[in-house]
Amino acid sequence: MLKKTIDIGEYIKFIPKQLEAKKYIGKGFRIFYGGARGGGKTAFSLIMAVLSCMQFPGLSVVCIRETYSELEEAFINNLLRHYPTKIFKYKYQVKSRTAWFANGSRIIFRACDSEKATKKIQGLEYQLMIIDEANNFDEMTLQRLQGSLRNAHVKGFVSTLLMTGNPGGRADMYFRTRFISPDYERWTEGELENKELYKFVKATVYDNPYIEKDYITTLKGLDPALRAAWLDGRWDTFFGQFFMEWNLNAHVIEPFNIPHSWPKAFGLDLGYTVKHPTIGLWAAQDPETLRLYIYREYVGPPTSEGGATEQYALDIKDMSYNDNCDLRFADPSMWNSTSKDRWDDESPAQIFLRTGIHLEPANNDRINGWRMLKAWLHWTKNNPPRLQIFNTCTNLIQTLPSNRYDTGLKKKTEDLDTRGPDDAADALRYLIMNAFGYPTGYEQTVVLNEAKEIIKRAEEVSLERLQQIAKSMEYEEYQGSPLESVKYDYHNDVFESEASYYG
Secondary structure, three states, X not given: OOEEEEEOOOOOOEOHHHHHHXXXXXXXXXXXXXXXXXXXXXXXXXXXXXHHHHHOOOOEEEEEEOOHHHHHHHHHHHHHHHOXXXXXXXXXXOOXXXXXXXXXXXXXXXXXXXXXXXXXXXXXXXXEEXXXXXXXXXXXXXXXXXXXXXXXXXXXXXXXXXXXXXXXXXXXHHHHHHHHOOOXXXXXXXXXXXXXXXXXXXXXXXXXXXXXXXXXXXXXXXXXXXXXXXXXXXXXXXXXXXXXXOOHHHHEEOOOOOOOOOOEEEEEXXXXXXXXXXXXXXXXXXXXXXXXXXXEEEEOOOOOOOOHHHHHHHHHHHHOOOOOOOEEEEOHHHHOOOOOOOOOOOOHHHHHHHOXXXXXXXXXXHHHHHHHHHHHHOOOOOOOOOEEEXXXXXXXXXXXXXXXXXXXXXXXXXXXXXXXXXHHHHHHHHHHHHHOOOOOOOOHHHHHHHHHHHHHHHHHOOHHHHHHHHHHHHHHHOOOOEOOOOEEEEEHHHHHHHHHHHO
C-alpha cells in the first residue's frame, strides 16, 4: 500500500537544550526544565505533548497550569495556531478542553487553582504529566499530582513527569533541594529510592540564539532581583524575596571553635511535619566585635506519633551539653496545653522543662522582629554583616533566602508569607529579638527607612505589572532553530479519511 510521508520539520523545531531534555521523555524520569526566562519552556512542553501523542497510540497527557486563562494563552491557543489539525491529525474539544488524536491518544488541559481542582486531576491516570510554571504551586500539591502518573499499557513509554519554572515561586525550596542543588536529607524515602531519575536541564535566554534582542533588553531592564532570577536563573535571589539582604558569600562562613566564655542564646520553633519541622538555633556573640554567629542548628524529624515533643527536648538537651547557653526562647504558643503527646494536657514548654530544658516565651512581635533580623543581616561592600552563619547550618542557609513577602488576601506589607519555609526564620527571630535586640550602633530609623524603600519598590512593580511583563514575554519563546526534522508516515487512505474529520 502506498504511503504518504509528511515532513513536519517546519512546525516542530528544537533548540539544543530542548533536545537535551527530550531524551528523558517517556523513560520514567522526573524532569525540571528551565530555571530562567527565554529558554523555551512552554514551547518545549507543548512540542513533547504533541509528539508523544503521535508516536504512542493510546497515550494520556495532561498539561497543568494554575488557571484556565493561562492554559488558553500558553497551551491551547498555541496548539491550534502552530499545529494544524489536518497535519497533526487531532480534534480539539472545547467543552472538555481535550485534544483527541486519530490514534486514540489525548492531551488534557487542566487548571489547578484549588483543592477541588487537584482532586479532579488526581481522579484520572496519565503517562505524561506536564506542570508548567510548576514552582507556583506548593510542594504538597506537586506531590499529590504526581500520584496520578501510571504506566498503562502503552508500549515503549514509561510514565514521565515534566515540570518547568523560573525562580520566585512558592515551591522554590522544593526545586532547589530536588533539582538545582539536591539535598538528600530533605527527600522522602520514595524520592531517595529513585534519585537517579531526577534531572535538571537549565535553559536561559542565552541558550536560545533565536530569541529577539528586544526580549533580552526587556529582561535586563527589570528590577535587579527579578532580573537575577529571570535572566540569570539565580535561585538565591528573586523579586518579592523577604530577606533581600541575603548574600551567600557574605553571610555563610566556615566553622571555628566558639570560646566557652562567649554569650550564647537559643531560639526554638516547634513543628511536627516535613513542611514545618521543629527548628532550634544556637547563637554566640563575640564580646569584642559584637558580631553574632549562628553556630549550630537542630532539625527535628517529622512524626505523627505521640512523644515527639519529649524526643525533641532530649535531642536538644544532648546537643546543648556543657554549652554554657542559659538564654532559651521559644514560640509563646508552646505554653498552651495540648493533648498531642500526653493525656494530662501537658504543654510543650512543660515537657521541655521536665527534661531539663528551661524555655522563656519569646516576644512574638513579628514586624519588629523582622526589622531587627534584617538589621543584623544588613551589609555593604566595606562593612560585613553583623550576623554570620556556620556552613553546617544547612537548613537555615537553604530556607532563609527562600522566604517571600506575604501576598495573601489578608497580607501584611512587612510580614513574610507563612505558607513558605518560615520555621528557621521564626526560630532566628525569637533568638535575635529576645536575646540581642538591634545591633549596637544600628538605629531603628535606618531599618524603617529601608523598609519604606522596600515597600516603595514593591508598589512600583505591582503584581499586575509583573503579570503584564510575564504575558508579553512568555509567548516569544516559540522561536527556535530547525535543528531536528521529524517525519511520520501514514497510510494514504487513513490520512485522507481522517483529515476531513479532524480538520
